[in-house]
Amino acid sequence: MAAVPTPYAEEGFKVASFDAIADELEKRLELSEEALTARGPWRGWVASFGPLEIHGSPRQVILLHAHGAGAGRETDFHQQFGKACAHQGAAWLGFDFAYLVKMRCEARRRPPPRLPGLIEEMTRWHEALAASLAARASLATCPVLLGGKSMGSRVASHVVQELEGRGMPAPSSGPRRMSPLGWYALGYPFHPTGKPDTLRTGHLAAINAPGVICQGTRDPFGHREEVEGYGLPCTISLHWLEDGEHDFKPRKASGKTREGLIRSAVVAILAHPALR
Template structure:
């Protein structure tokens, strides 16, 4: 089990277990900024690293991501190891981490979670829109929020509109944003603006859906 990295809100409405993307660790600039922004919105965040990323950190060499079954097994282990603090538990992540969270939530024997938050969902590999990663999404039994940049090469608005996503999935489009929520310079926005907007929407979604349950 890897170490857990905590950002605790003063009066948290929920706990979000946040997984990193394929290429950057749990304490990347994006993950740090997102965790802090979510905490400011009243959601506690705990981060962890998948085995391949923990090995990268230990050996200072690059390794490819583990296969999905290993990633999901590790995600389950993290959930099992959480302290029992009576907070509603949500899962999510950046890109690959968000996809793994949705795969876990779609499993019949998924641990008890309230919902999923994906930050830049990888609907398809860049340049390969025919290779969609959406087959499992209709099996979700909990609500899911996807915060997606309008310029994300892993899934743009006109592509995603044709997927026929189930009603449990809600989309929040970030203006001018790419996969890392970086906007075009001419937009007058900063990456921190889009990260803050995503955190605000995610915290609102978490509070609304947790209350509804």
């Protein structure tokens, strides 16, 4: 049984399994919002996978969430997002990619690997989670969305496309709701900063499952004026966060707060077309 690396052990991560994840989600189904707040986040270290953190309850939806390129689910942004999910009856499951685990353990920055490796890694997380949910009667019909922040949302969109390419059944096929039903993005990186012509949208039209993109109107990876000219497919719903940047931070003069924009994003995700 692999030990939990120091930076994660200091955050309270314990050695766990996918059965333990399912156990925790089952317990959270029965808890009130007050009890969930008192319980706090669950943090488990899964051998050959890495760290997974749970906020909230799967009463409405389970969000399997991938982080951005430079920092993981430990950031203030993600912690605020997880807490906002808990207040809306959603279970937020945030994991760290292997490169970020290594970066944190070595205490030095490193770039993410190429996209195919990240897609494969998130697919493994999804498939293992889906198997553990399917084995529990109380969780088997819980709807699942794949998503993330920035780079993580791009990875999630490719994972959904790849699963569809393998012949994943349609969401409407039978009483068991298929996993995942769709995807979401918190600040989709439509293009690298300063390179508006290098678009990362080519695969989006090939995804049949619906997506919700929550985007700050001032996001340098794709602001409102740019994105509204892309002609995105009708399967994608855009939720604009007024005056938000890439991390949803607005200017003081706007009268908005990042906390408020994060809550707005959670509400938009809970209104996801796949959940209707």
